Amino acid sequence: MKPETKEKLMGVSVATLATALFKRGLRNQVIQDVRPVARKGRNMIGPAFTLRYMPAREDRNTLAEFRNPQHPQRQAIEQCPAGHVLVMDSRKDPRAASAGDILITRLMVRGGAGVVTDGGFRDSIVIGELDIPAYHNRPSSPTNLTLHEAIDINVPIGCGDVAVFPGDIVVGDDDSVIIIPAHLADEVADEAQEMTAYEDFVVEQVKAGETIIGLYPRTRDEHLKTFEAWRKKNKR
Known part of the structure; x- marks a missing residue:
C-alpha cells in the first residue's frame, strides 16, 4: 500500500468507503456483527494477514496443544508482518475466544496494525486498553480449543460474511470494519x-x-x- 493511500484512508469513514465500493458494484464489504473492543479515535489500516478456524474435534484439540510451538494460532501471531491487520475467520461464533490479551499484546509489540475476528476475545477489557485497534463480536471467556481449531494461516477466508484475501486492505473506524480489494485501494x-x-x-x-x-x-x-x-x- 502506498504511503499516500494510507494517509488518505486515515481521514475517511467506513461508511464513505462502503459507498465508494458500492459505486464499483461491491455491496458486501463491511464485516457484519463486528465492533471495536474499545474506541481508539483513529482508523485502523493495513493489509490483511489471515487465520482460519474450523470446528474443533475433541481428539485434536486438548490442552496439550498449548505446548505445540507450531500451533497455527501462535504462529499467526508470530508471522503477521508489522503494519498488517490480523483477520480471523472464527465462523461467526463468539462462544469460544479467538485469542486473549497475551497474544494480542504480542501482536501489538511486533508492530501489528490491528486485529479483527468475527468471534470473540477473552480478556477483552484488557485488550481494549492496549494501544492496538481490536474488533470482535463480543467478549468470550472459554479457550478457542473448546469449539474452534486454528487450521490455516494467510489463506482466503470469510470473516463476518465478507471474503478476505491476504493483502486486501482492511480499514476500521469507531463503528465497523471494511475490506477493500487491494487493486482498488488507490x-x-x-x-x-x-x-x-x-x-x-x-x-x-x-x-x-x-x-x-x-x-x-x-x-x-x-x-x-x-x-x-x-x-x-x-x-x-
Whole structure:
C-alpha cells in the first residue's frame, strides 16, 4: 500500500468507503456483527494477514496443544508482518475466544496494525486498553480449543460474511470494519477523500440551516460554487 493511500484512508469513514465500493458494484464489504473492543479515535489500516478456524474435534484439540510451538494460532501471531491487520475467520461464533490479551499484546509489540475476528476475545477489557485497534463480536471467556481449531494461516477466508484475501486492505473506524480489494485501494482512497470533503461541507451547511434538497446528494449547481469556495477557504 502506498504511503499516500494510507494517509488518505486515515481521514475517511467506513461508511464513505462502503459507498465508494458500492459505486464499483461491491455491496458486501463491511464485516457484519463486528465492533471495536474499545474506541481508539483513529482508523485502523493495513493489509490483511489471515487465520482460519474450523470446528474443533475433541481428539485434536486438548490442552496439550498449548505446548505445540507450531500451533497455527501462535504462529499467526508470530508471522503477521508489522503494519498488517490480523483477520480471523472464527465462523461467526463468539462462544469460544479467538485469542486473549497475551497474544494480542504480542501482536501489538511486533508492530501489528490491528486485529479483527468475527468471534470473540477473552480478556477483552484488557485488550481494549492496549494501544492496538481490536474488533470482535463480543467478549468470550472459554479457550478457542473448546469449539474452534486454528487450521490455516494467510489463506482466503470469510470473516463476518465478507471474503478476505491476504493483502486486501482492511480499514476500521469507531463503528465497523471494511475490506477493500487491494487493486482498488488507490482509487477508492482518492474518491473517499473527495467524498469526505464534500460531506464535511454539507454538515456545515446543514448546521447553518440549509435544506438537504439539492445539497445532499448535490443536484443543484449553485452548491458546487459554494463548495469550491469552502474548499479554498479550508484548504481541502
